[in-house]
Each structure stands twice: as structure tokens, then as C-alpha cells.
Amino acid sequence: MKYAIVGAGAMGLRYGILLQENAGVPVDFIEPIQASLDAIQAQGNKVWKSRDHEDRHLIDINIFSPEAYNGDPDVWIFFMKQMQLQDALDRLSSKFKSHQTALGAMNGMGHIEKLEKYFDQDKIIGGTAMIATVLNDYGDVDFMGKEGAGSSVYANLTQQDSETIRALEQDFQAAHLNPSITNNFMGTLLTKVFFNAVENSIATMFQSRMGELMAYDTFLEGVARPLINEAYDAAEAAGITLIESRDDMVKQVDYVSNVANPLHFPSMYQDFVKGRPTEVDYINGWIADLAEKNGLQAPNHRLVTHFVHLAEAMREFNPPVNQLLPKA
Template sequence: MKYAVVGAGAMGLRYGILLQENAGVAVDFIEPTQASLDKIRAQDNQVWKSRDHQERHQIKINIFSPEDYTGEPDVWIFFMKQMQLQETLERLSPKFKAGQTALGAMNGMGHIEKLQKYFDDEHIIGGTAMIATVLNDFGDVDFMGAESAGSSVYANLTEQPSQVMDNLLVDFQAAHLNPSYTENFMGTLLTKVFFNAVENSIATMFQSRMGQLMAYDGFLEGIARPLINEAYDAAEAAGIKLIETRDEMVAQVDYVSNVANPLHFPSMYQDFVKGRPTEVDYINGWIADLAEKHGTEAPNHRLVTNFVHLAEAMREFTPPVNKLAPDYTGA
């Protein structure tokens, strides 16, 4: 199959490069952010790729603006920030063709409803990825972890098998994205949202690596579990069953923090230190809204949402230190 990756940020570049280099399939990149597009074009349509800050080299890619793109992919893979997606879809809408599939593997919630305006339900796939990646700069991506590190999960919106899904899983396995398939659409998406509601938001507030959160002995039971319990209460009130139990979710936070990615700064932190808005409204804020919509409450998620926005506002007075910068020498 042929793929068009929309958004040449950290995860968009990782997916596209792995599909292009490992699976050997055709990949086009569509970059709606002009500064990023200009930077990559100035590098002769090449991007820098590293792994764990080592072996930095350039890779040639096919990259286009939404308006310039004339390709006809089988699958559009969307890796945008939630707040950027609607405008990008409007710019791309003349390019969409009947029978094409949209895969949304973005952080947070809100994108599926937007995709439904342009793609029918039979051609929408939701996905989540536990794959640590850092965008050092436009056109400069750093894969964190070993070649086959991380995993990803996908579900059709119809919760029924499809030939496109079968083909996609073959390509994604060859790309070393370690895919798996479920027939629980919302449960699949919310598993990652609930994880990010703990790791991403708290690490961003305290400008810490995931592993550093564990320096507080009460992190798992005093912070992670109350947030997870509120999120699961909201999901259960909405009639949504997660693919992991509450205890399994706490164990996942423990494992990722201590073993899988202890040195990783989550994507929300990467936005925060670069002065960009975070996606907290689409993660913790979305959970709080879900709870209230279905007759329960999630006050901790509402508080975390406000704390992250407070931290954003405080950047004016206490600019954060970008611990991802090449010249940073601290912890």
C-alpha cells in the first residue's frame, strides 16, 4: 500500500521513515507547518535522523504542502496536534478520494469526529503508539530506544476486520512498529489517553523525565492511581471498556517510567519548553468533560488541566529550561 503521512513532526517522521526504510513501501509526507516545510526543503528534501542521539544522518523524503500534494495514497496517517487538525483537513479536503482510509494515531481525543467529516466510518482506523520519539528541530528527529522498541495498537472504527487493516498490519510489522489489532475502538484509544493523562501532564508540570517522576515514592499510588481511577470511572459511566484493567494501567506507568523509557521527555513537555500550547485540554480536560457528561466527576483531571495551563502562563515570568537542547548539560 501507499501511505501519506500528514505532519512531519516527531511521530510522523518516525512512522514514515520506518515504513519507507524498513518496509520498503511508498511514503509521501505532507507538512502543513510552513517553517518545518521550508527547513526540510532547504535541506534538499532531507531530514536528519538519529537514534538515542547517535548515528545522525540524513534521509531523503518526498514532502509537500497540503496545497501542492497530488498523490493518491491508500492510507492517510494523521500525526497532527489536535488543535491543528481541523485547518489541515480543510486544506487537504480536495485531495481526499472515495475508498481511501484515514488512520488517526494522535495524542488526546477529538480527532475521530473531525475525520468522520471527510471519511466514512468503514475507512477510519484509530491507533495508539507507545514509541518514544523526540523532534530536535524541524526536519531533525531522534528515535529513542532500540530498533524494535515500543509497540502500537490499531482498531477499525466499525470494530470489524478489513482487508486494509490486514495489509496495514503486515506493512507496520515490517516497519518495526510492533503492531497489534483489537476490535475495541474506544477502549484502544483511551488506553493511551489515560496513560498520557498521568505521564505527559505530570512530567510537563514538573519539567521532568518520565523516570524522574518515580523519585517520589508515592507517585504510583498517590498520583497515578487516583487519576487512573477517575478516568476509568468516567469510561465506565460512558459504557466504554478499556483493553487494560486499572491495575494493569498502573503497572504500565510503573514499567514505562522505570524500565522502558525512564529518560524520555513526553511530547507535551517538548511543546511546553518550546513555548507552544499543550494538548492537555484533549487529554485530562477531555476526561473531565467525559465524566461530567455521564454523571460522574473527575476533579483531579480538571485540576491537572488547570495546573498545566497555569504552568503555560508562568512561562512569561519563569521561562522553562529546554532540557532537550543540544547544549543542555544538566539532569
């Protein structure tokens, strides 16, 4: 199949590069962020790719602004920030065709409702990825971990199987994205949201790597467990069953922090340290809203949301130190 990646940030570049290099399928990149598009075009429509800060080299990509793109992909893959998605969809709306599928593999929640305005429900796939990637700068991406590291999960909005999702699974397997398919749409998406509500938000507040959180010896039971329990309570009240149990989620936080990606700075920190707004309202804030809509309270998630916004405000007085690049 042919893919159009909307958003040439860390994950958009990783998916697109892996698809074109490993799976050998055609990929176009559409970049709504003008500064990013300018940087990549100034490099001759090339992006820098590294792995664990090593082997930095340029890779050719096909990249366009939304207005200049006239391709006909089988699948659009959206990797925008939640607060940027609506503008990108508005600019691309005349390009969407009835036979095309939209895959939303973004952090947080809020994007599916937006995609439903442009694509039929049987043409929408939700996805999540546990694949650590850093955007050093516009047009400069660093794949964290060995080739084939990480995994991803996808589900049709209809929660029914389809030829498209199976073809996508085959391409993604060839790309080394390690995909799996479920028929639990919301449970699939929320499993990643609940993980991010712990790792991303807490690591951002304290400007720490995932593994450094474990220096507090009661992090799992004193910090992660209460946040996970509140999130699962909210989901259960809404009639949503996740694809992992509460205990499995705690174990996943433990494994990712200690084994899989201890040196990784999550994407929320990457935005925070570069002075950009974070997506905490679409993660912890969304969980708190879900709880309240279903007659519960999630005070820990509401407080974390305020704390992250407080940390954003404090950048004016205490500018964070960018720890993303390797030390000289």
C-alpha cells in the same frame, strides 16, 4: 500499500521513515506547518535522523504542502496536534478519495469526529503508539530506544476486521512498529489517553523525564492511581471498556517510567519547553468532560488541566530550560 503522512513532526517522521526504510513501501509527507516545511525543503527535502542522540544523518523524503500534494495514497496517517488538525483537513479535503482510509494515531481525543466529516466510518482506523520519539527541531528527529522498541495498537471504527487493517498490520510489522489489532475502538484509544493523562501532564508540569517522576516514592499510588481511577470511572459511566484493567494501567506507568523510557521527555513537555500550547484539553480536560457528560465529576483531571495551563502562563515569568538536546 502507499501511505501519506500528514504532519512531519516527531511521530510522523518516525512512522514514515520506518515505513520507507524497513518496510520498503512508498511514503509521502504532507506538512501543513510552514516553518517545518521550509526547514525540510531548505535541507534539500531531507531530514536529520538520530537514535538516542547518536548516528545523526540525513534521509531523503518526499514532502509537500497540502496545496501542492497530488498523490493518491491508500492510507492517510494523521499526526497533527489536535488543535491543528481541522486546518490541515480543510486544506486537504479536495484530495481525499472514497477508496482511501484515514488512520488517526494522534495524542488525545477529538480527531475521530473531525475525520468522520471527510471519510466513511468503514474507512477510519484509530491507533495509539507507545514509541518514544523527540523532535529536536523542525526536520530533526531522534528515535529513542533500540531498533524495534515500543509498540502500537489499531482498531477499525466499525470494530470489524478488514483487508485494509490486515495489510496495514503487515506493513507496520515490517516497519518494526510492533502493531497489534483489536476490535475495541474506544477502549484502544482511551488506553493511551489515560496513560498520557498521568505521564505527559505531570512530567510537563514538573519539567521532568518520565523516570524522574518515580523519585517521589508514592507517585504510583498517590498520583497515578487517583487519576487512573477517575478516568476509568468516567469510561465505565460512558459504557466504554478499555483493553487494560486499572491495575494493568498502573503497572504500565511503572514499567514505562522505570524500564522502557525512563530518560524520555513526553511530547507534551516537548511542546511546553518550545513555547507552544499543549494538548492537555484533549487529554485530562477531555476526561473531565467525559465524566461530567455521564453524571460524574473528575476533579483531579480538571485540576491537572488548570495546572498545566498555569504552567504555560508562567513561562512568561520563568522561561523553561530546554532539556531535550544532549548536554555539550
